[in-house]
Amino acid sequence: MQPKRVLVALAGTSADPDVIRLVASIAKPARASVIGIHVIEVRWNLPLDAVMEPELDRGEQLLESAKKVADQVGISLETELLQAREAAAAIIDTAVERKCDLIVVAMPFRKRLGRVYIGRTVQNVYVNAPCAVLAYRQEQNA
Amino acid sequence: MSAEEPPQNPNDTPSLERRVTRAGRHVGDRYVRIVRPIGSGLRGHGGHYVATEQTMAASGRLGRAWQGALGVLIGKRLHSEAEAEERVGVETGLPILASDNISSSAYATEEAMRILAIAGAGALVFTMPIALAVVFVLAIVVLSESRVIRAYPNGGGSYLVARENHGVIAGLVAASALLIDYVLTVAVSTAAGIAAISSFAPELHPFRVPIGVGLIALLGVGNLRGVREAGIAFAAPTYAYIVGMAAILLIGLGRVYVGAIPPIAQPPHPFDPVGTAPLTVLLILRAFASGSVGLTGSEAIANGVPSFKKPEARNAVITLLLMGSIFASIFLGLTFLATQLGIAPDADEIETVNSMLTRTIVGATSPLYFFVQFSTAIILLLAANTGFTGFPRLASVLANDRFMPRHFADMGSRLAFNTGIIVLGVLAAIILTAFGGSVNALVPLYTIGVFLAFTLSQSGLVRRWWRLRNKGWRASIAINALGTVVTGTVLVVVAVTKFQLGAWMVLLLIPLIVALLYAINRHYTNVQDALVITGGEQRLPILGAPAVIVPVARIDRAGLQALAFARSVSPDVKAVHVSTSTESANEFQRRWQRLGTDIPLDIVESPFRSLVAPLLKYIDAIDKSDDRPITVVLSEFVPRHWWEWFLHSQTAMRLKASLLFRPNTIVIDVPYHSSDTGDLAPGPPLDSAH
Numbered sequence: 026m027q028p029k030r031v032l033v034a035l036a037g038t039s040a041d042p043d044v045i046r047l048v049a050s051i052a053k054p055a056r057a058s059v060i061g062i063h064v065i066e067v068r069w070n071l072p073l074d075a076v077m078e079p080e081l082d083r084g085e086q087l088l089e090s091a092k093k094v095a096d097q098v099g100i101s102l103e104t105e106l107l108q109a110r111e112a113a114a115a116i117i118d119t120a121v122e123r124k125c126d127l128i129v130v131a132m133p134f135r136k137r138l139g140r141v142y143i144g145r146t147v148q149n150v151y152v153n154a155p156c157a158v159l160a161y162r163q164e165q166n167a
Numbered sequence: 168m169s170a171e172e173p174p175q176n177p178n179d180t181p182s183l184e185r186r187v188t189r190a191g192r193h194v195g196d197r198y199v200r201i202v203r204p205i206g207s208g209l210r211g212h213g214g215h216y217v218a219t220e221q222t223m224a225a226s227g228r229l230g231r232a233w234q235g236a237l238g239v240l241i242g243k244r245l246h247s248e249a250e251a252e253e254r255v256g257v258e259t260g261l262p263i264l265a266s267d268n269i270s271s272s273a274y275a276t277e278e279a280m281r282i283l284a285i286a287g288a289g290a291l292v293f294t295m296p297i298a299l300a301v302v303f304v305l306a307i308v309v310l311s312e313s314r315v316i317r318a319y320p321n322g323g324g325s326y327l328v329a330r331e332n333h334g335v336i337a338g339l340v341a342a343s344a345l346l347i348d349y350v351l352t353v354a355v356s357t358a359a360g361i362a363a364i365s366s367f368a369p370e371l372h373p374f375r376v377p378i379g380v381g382l383i384a385l386l387g388v389g390n391l392r393g394v395r396e397a398g399i400a401f402a403a404p405t406y407a408y409i410v411g412m413a414a415i416l417l418i419g420l421g422r423v424y425v426g427a428i429p430p431i432a433q434p435p436h437p438f439d440p441v442g443t444a445p446l447t448v449l450l451i452l453r454a455f456a457s458g459s460v461g462l463t464g465s466e467a468i469a470n471g472v473p474s475f476k477k478p479e480a481r482n483a484v485i486t487l488l489l490m491g492s493i494f495a496s497i498f499l500g501l502t503f504l505a506t507q508l509g510i511a512p513d514a515d516e517i518e519t520v521n522s523m524l525t526r527t528i529v530g531a532t533s534p535l536y537f538f539v540q541f542s543t544a545i546i547l548l549l550a551a552n553t554g555f556t557g558f559p560r561l562a563s564v565l566a567n568d569r570f571m572p573r574h575f576a577d578m579g580s581r582l583a584f585n586t587g588i589i590v591l592g593v594l595a596a597i598i599l600t601a602f603g604g605s606v607n608a609l610v611p612l613y614t615i616g617v618f619l620a621f622t623l624s625q626s627g628l629v630r631r632w633w634r635l636r637n638k639g640w641r642a643s644i645a646i647n648a649l650g651t652v653v654t655g656t657v658l659v660v661v662a663v664t665k666f667q668l669g670a671w672m673v674l675l676l677i678p679l680i681v682a683l684l685y686a687i688n689r690h691y692t693n694v695q696d697a698l699v700i701t702g703g704e705q706r707l708p709i710l711g712a713p714a715v716i717v718p719v720a721r722i723d724r725a726g727l728q729a730l731a732f733a734r735s736v737s738p739d740v741k742a743v744h745v746s747t748s749t750e751s752a753n754e755f756q757r758r759w760q761r762l763g764t765d766i767p768l769d770i771v772e773s774p775f776r777s778l779v780a781p782l783l784k785y786i787d788a789i790d791k792s793d794d795r796p797i798t799v800v801l802s803e804f805v806p807r808h809w810w811e812w813f814l815h816s817q818t819a820m821r822l823k824a825s826l827l828f829r830p831n832t833i834v835i836d837v838p839y840h841s842s843d844t845g846d847l848a849p850g851p852p853l854d855s856a857h
Contacts, residue, residue, distance in 0.1 A: 064198075073188070073197060073198070073199055074186055074188060074199045081201070082210070085210060086210075089210075089221075105200065106200075106201040107198050107199065107200055107201065108198060108199040108201060109191075109196075109197070109198035109199070110195070110196075110197075110198075111196070114191055114192075114193070114196040114198070115191070115196075115198040117192070118189070118191040118192055118196060118198065119198075121192065122189070
């Protein structure tokens with residue numbers, strides 16, 4: 026597959042730098058453009074466009090860090106900060122709107138009740154996205 | 168699939184942020200896209216933004232290259248919060264702030280001997296008593312300075328003490344004296360360092376001035392990298408000097424003790440052994456004054472207390488005591504050995520007493536000889552660093568008190584006071600060059616400033632203790648009164664004995680600098696008086712639309728853009744065109760009419776072909792007939808490349824420069840970049856463009 030536009034969802038976990046390097050290895054040979062997004066999930070008791078300063082700061086910082094990693098690996102990363110009730114829906118909608126042909130989601134290695142835990146967002150993107158989805162799980166000891 | 172909605176409350180939306188609500192594919196999938204200046208380097212929201220390091224990144228190849236070179240030369244930019252990390256402990260503080268005093272031990276003996284040698288070789292027996300007297304004064308100074316540190320833990324040293332206890336003028340006298348002395352510290356230390364190098368490499372002697380200037384530049388760059396980094400770089404040579412001297416003293420004292428005295432090294436050009444002048448009290452006092460050069464630098468610690476880690480005062484006092492002990496041990500040891508072995512100074516300053524003594528004790532081919540000479544040269548050069556630490560800090564204190572230009576209080580990218588460092592480097596280089604790099608010629612200028620500052624601060628503390636009368640005030644008064652008497656006496660001795668040799672220059676310069684500092688303060692006070700908002704002026708004044716004048720050289724895109732902008736500022740706009748002939752004036756008038764604008768046009772004919780002068784007279788005439796401020800809107804064509812500037816006459820630039828100092832005039836520059844398309848409606852061409 027030779028994607029033309031890749032959307033990478035960044036959650037601010039330790040898996041983010043790895044997933045950007047992975048995306049670079051896909052996007053660079055294909056000369057694909059890369060969009061990095063971070064979605065702030067807004068609780069239902071707040072208006073959708075509520076100004077949540079700590080979350081905005083964190084989102085901005087993680088996107089800046091992602092940009093730095095992207096610069097290091099030699100790709101241009103366009104970043105976008107979103108607020109939504111459900112991160113997965115916003116990721117998919119953005120991918121559709123920006124005509125992305127690949128969504129890359131990342132998850133750190135986590136276990137719950139003795140089983141590897143795949144978060145709600147990754148599952149929903151995986152199930153509902155109309156385009157190709159690549160889910161990256163971090164190494165166990167990372 | 169999506170609809171854009173404006174934000175619900177514009178007041179909630181920060182100025183650099185745009186929020187766009189998008190409808191998702193399904194009901195309830197709405198989301199908000201937050202467009203923020205990510206990557207611009209500004210972080211924050213809600214109208215409060217913090218500039219990150221990214222905003223400092225240069226654009227353009229030249230800018231990036233310059234920034235890269237600066238990064239290599241002075242290091243990475245430091246955050247303001249890193250200031251605490253830039254502070255130093257005792258072990259680093261000693262080389263930074265005490266190297267000047269400790270290094271003085273390398274040449275203080277020689278300076279005293281050189282004066283005594285004028286009266287013949289026999290007069291050199293007075294060297295040791297003079298050294299003891301100098302160490303006695305040092306002990307008093309160290310004791311008194313420790314009181315200064317405890318009383319003024321925020322630094323400022325003699326300036327602050329004198330200002331608070333004797334008044335502003337006394338403070339400025341102390342500050343001026345210290346500023347001069349710091350400059351001389353750099354010049355003298357560099358000259359002495361080169362003298363030490365030329366002792367074992369005489370072929371470098373003719374090049375001492377250019378080498379000195381280069382070394383001053385090197386020290387300046389080292390200090391631009393920040394106090395801590397400079398200290399780390401300078402620590403090793405200082406400790407190497409202390410170890411080297413300790414080894415020489417131990418070996419030398421051992422040889423003297425067992426009587427195994429080797430052949431004495433002779434100076435290349437000795438003084439007349441009979442002497443050229445009689446041995447008088449004045450000559451002995453002159454020798455003492457020259458030996459007192461060893462006391463310089465002892466004020467630097469009291470001035471630089473804030474450079475230390477917490478507890479600042481305690482660390483500073485420990486460093487001061489260490490400094491005094493190390494100086495006294497080396498100075499007395501060297502003087503004892505030099506007089507015991509019969510070392511005489513060199514009349515032409517080619518080889519130092521220190522070098523001859525080391526050569527005598529360990530031999531000219533011994534690695535220890537080279538180690539001692541090299542470490543002496545390095546510490547003498549680093550002693551100049553005390554000036555680089557003290558001058559910028561004192562200048563920043565004076566700048567904060569508005570006695571020096573504000574730039575001196577601004578910290579550079581490495582949290583160093585860059586302006587002070589650069590100014591000091593330039594002044595020291597000028598002085599070194601003017602005096603031909605001679606230590607002997609520079610030393611008479613030295614020490615007066617230090618002793619003047621000492622005397623003022625000691626007497627200031629006496630007044631302070633008398634005023635406060637807190638616990639232990641009697642002991643404090645006794646110590647500082649003794650300090651005042653001793654340093655005051657040395658000051659008089661130095662001033663009298665060195666007056667004709669050059670001290671008069673310093674005595675003349677001090678009142679001039681005081682007057683300059685005072686004048687700077689008066690300027691800042693006047694400016695503040697003119698600018699400060701009084702209680703009745705708290706509200707913004709309401710101004711009417713100004714009278715706007717738009718000088719138009721040609722009817723082109725740049726001119727139209729300026730006219731359009733002027734129209735947006737005021738309805739009262741007047742265009743003016745300066746023409747060099749009646750024909751061109753008529754032609755311009757015709758084109759103006761074709762433009763179809765209602766903006767009135769005045770044409771000024773200039774048969775002498777000057778453009779700026781008639782325009783200024785025209786503005787004067789308008790100003791006389793209108794009470795409102797005159798606003799001049801200038802259109803300026805900005806070429807794509809810097810070299811294209813030379814292809815344009817830059818009339819707007821000249822006009823701007825002429826109007827800059829004109830009262831009651833506001834100048835607005837409307838640049839037209841060659842890539843601008845503007846919002847002007849397309850129409851038939853009216854005139855040729857640039």
